[in-house]
Amino acid sequence: MVALSNVSTVEELVAQKYIADESVTVQEVVTALIAKIGENMSVRRFERFAIENGIVQSYVHGNGKIGVLVELACEKQDPALAVIGKDIAMQVAAANPLFLNKDAVDNDALEKEKEIYRVQALNEGKPENIVEKMVMGRVNKYYKEVCLVEQVWVKNGDYTITKYLQEESKKIGADITVTRFARFERGEGIEKKEDNFAEEVQKMQGK
Template sequence: MAFTAKDVKSLREQTGCGMMDCKKALENSDGDMDKAVEYLREKGLAAAAKKSGRIAAEGVVFAEVSPADKAGVVLEINAETDFVAQNNMFQEFVKQVAQTILKQKPADLDTLLTLKADGSDLTVAEVLHEKVLTIGENIKIRRFARMEGDLITYIHGGGRIGVLVQFETDVAGKDGFEEFGKDIAMQIAAMNPRYLNEQAVPADVVEEEKKVLTVQAMNEGKPQNIAEKMVNGRIRKFFKEICLVDQDFIKDADLTVQKYTQETAKKLGGSIKITQYVRFEKGEGLEKRHDDLAAEVAGMVK
């Protein structure tokens, strides 16, 4: 019995399973829709798909560096509850995905899911399905970043925030560099700078801030020429807040991050430049799950 692309789409809408899984199910059931649904249920894919509609905003951010490969990764994998995020099986899966990224260098999430998971004959997507079924919660690999070079990682709050920083330096092997790198990563975790330096701030962002500051100055009753001078001063403060190298160093407010970097480079007898960084915070921007215990209990006794 033949089937069409419309049948695949219909099966996907009915079960919530992936397009390729639905196509395979129809192939194995000779196009019979009911048998295809049964096939997906037997494989556990339909159950996993059902869970995939549930909110997953907990989980962990994980970061790791492979010194041998001079590569590092930071990634976020979400689950529905913090309890599951502490589960050993979940944590091992996170590490397995991290190793897959480090070794196989996927360009994006879609590619990652098609790769053989590190130490397994299954793809990352197949291992993910297994974990969803075994653990019983929706689990999603949300995002990752991979870098190469001289790298330092920092994880805060047991996986609430993860940072990966890349440096251009000739003192990476010297005593004191790793401590310096951790300080920079902690700065990023704590202060959440939006940009590395002034040059990285888009022109439209600067112009928009200048407009806001100008209106604020005018509302204070300042004439146009005075308002412009005030804006020039306040925009410096704006850069100091949003640019990593301009921020006050959290361990010594008398130093900026740039000054601390320069002093460390001089102390270690070489050069250090912060080239890029990634900061992930667990669940940022995601819809959160809100449990109403009273409503749940009321529903049970109806």
């Protein structure tokens, strides 16, 4: 529905006519499901990708627990793109990268990481003249953990995602680039109320 209606907000989406039954809205369908299964649910967020030269590939993991969209740019249309897109989407689902590449890393977050590494190195008693080298080494490790194209490919530990894309680009004779991705995990971002245990005991005792 999101692909066809081109809505931009959740409010607009739930007000749309349901694609399988235009006599009801999306919100009315959700409300009916809540009544049927007895569990609360809501449409919380969505992403819409569109690309002229390339593909958008989706992947759903764990019976809907994690959903991923990946956008691949490529000047040549090739059936292999769907397989490559799924591989990248599975990587996103499994490794949970925070950024696409080094350039996308939030500068404030990076400086915070650097300061943590710097303090750690000094606390380890390392000479100040080599602390900066250690910091940069740990920053590079940080990039490999949080940047999609820097990550080790989960299906082949000898490849990074960048190397995998380079190899596949050679096979089809055109450059393949990941331009963006989105990863949704069920319950992510929902704050759960945690009752204080002592207060709970007091309530049970009628205090």
